[in-house]
Amino acid sequence: ALPDPVQVRAHPERFVILDGIKADRNKAGDVLLTGGATNVSGLVISDPRLSCQMARGRAKAGTVSAVARGDIPPGGKMIFAAINLGQAEGPWDRWTCQVVEARPA
Secondary structure, eight states: OOOOHHHHHHOGGGGEEEEEEEEEEOTTOEEEEEEEEEEOSSSOEEEEEEEEEEEETTEEEEEEEEEOOSEEOTTOEEEEEEEEEEEOSSOOSEEEEEEEEEEEO
16 A cells, blocks of 8 residues: 555655665765665655765764755656765764655656
8 A cells, every 4th residue: 555645745755765875985075875765655756855974983974965866756766876965074984864855746
């Protein structure tokens, strides 16, 4: 059973699931994110904003984010590679990412 379209329109970010997320650094020190986002709703969802909390050990290194431009069809997946999220505030070796915004198309 698909989620209620009213709920999807109200909070589309809740219906986009991230997987295979990998963060790397470019030479300038920016966080580059690669992975996939799956739409588990029955509506098209567009432009998910990916937000990652960066850390090193127990020390927080800041939050970085960017929008992955494009539409994700119902039940479909968006693959993204090397989306530049900008620079973290400090050194990092681990990350936790989530979708914090999106638009119903």
